[in-house]
Amino acid sequence: GAGVSQSPSNKVTEKGKDVELRCDPISGHTALYWYRQSLGQGLEFLIYFQGNSAPDKSGLPSDRFSAERTGGSVSTLTIQRTQQEDSAVYLCASSLEASGNYNEQFFGPGTRLTVL
Amino acid sequence: GDSVTQMEGPVTLSEEAFLTINCTYTATGYPSLFWYVQYPGEGLQLLLKATKADDKGSNKGFEATYRKETTSFHLEKGSVQVSDSAVYFCALTVYGGSQGNLIFGKGTKLSVKP
Numbered sequence: 001g002a003g004v005s006q007s008p009s010n011k012v013t014e015k016g017k018d019v020e021l022r023c024d025p026i027s028g029h030t031a032l033y034w035y036r037q038s039l040g041q042g043l044e045f046l047i048y049f050q051g052n053s054a055p056d057k058s059g060l061p062s063d064r065f066s067a068e069r070t071g072g073s074v075s076t077l078t079i080q081r082t083q084q085e086d087s088a089v090y091l092c093a094s095s096l097e098a099s100g101n102y103n104e105q106f107f108g109p110g111t112r113l114t115v116l
Numbered sequence: 117g118d119s120v121t122q123m124e125g126p127v128t129l130s131e132e133a134f135l136t137i138n139c140t141y142t143a144t145g146y147p148s149l150f151w152y153v154q155y156p157g158e159g160l161q162l163l164l165k166a167t168k169a170d171d172k173g174s175n176k177g178f179e180a181t182y183r184k185e186t187t188s189f190h191l192e193k194g195s196v197q198v199s200d201s202a203v204y205f206c207a208l209t210v211y212g213g214s215q216g217n218l219i220f221g222k223g224t225k226l227s228v229k230p
Contacts, residue, residue, distance in 0.1 A: 045218065048217055093160075109158070
């Protein structure tokens with residue numbers, strides 16, 4: 001079946017512009033996670049959704065970052081007024097649910113964001 | 117807070133050599149432990165996992181044993197192949213709450229030469 005998909009695969013933007021990154025999780029997966037992979041910081045957790053709710057937004061690096069999920073499916077990560085330190089690969093993962101017993105997270109291919 | 121420390125890379129080995137990548141963790145709860153692999157140009161994939169102490173996860177010839185007494189989850193393979201060249205990430209998560217997000221080590225790049 002279809003895996004997690006992300007778009008765009010690559011995004012180059014100028015400092016100060018806003019960007020939107022999209023994630024399509026595996027059908028039926030209620031939990032969705034955003035991570036960031038950068039050279040200096042490794043893989044960092046940003047935010048997760050259980051259904052359309054994001055109970056904990058403390059992993060977002062600044063108030064320029066926001067995310068939403070609609071219909072329990074597609075999620076969008078928005079970065080406003082991008083800075084050069086936002087350059088990274090943004091990864092999305094989904095799993096059957098976020099709580100309880102172990103549920104494997106399946107990762108998308110990522111969006112490589114470059115801020116000039 | 118919870119964290120994962122894994123050996124710095126890069127690691128370069130010849131084909132058929134023995135591989136060990138060290139991983140230690142700190143966790144406030146009782147974590148589940150994972151190794152993820154990222155092959156060149158591909159996304160992260162789960163390689164193996166262990167959910168309780170003394171469990172051994174294994175896949176594709178790789179093994180790791182959950183050692184609670186030493187808070188470790190070292191990855192081993194007896195004979196590496198060129199196709200094993202990738203970046204390997206040790207990770208943990210603590211379930212029982214409402215989150216289940218993964219906490220990753222910084223990754224170890226493995227290059228296997230023929």
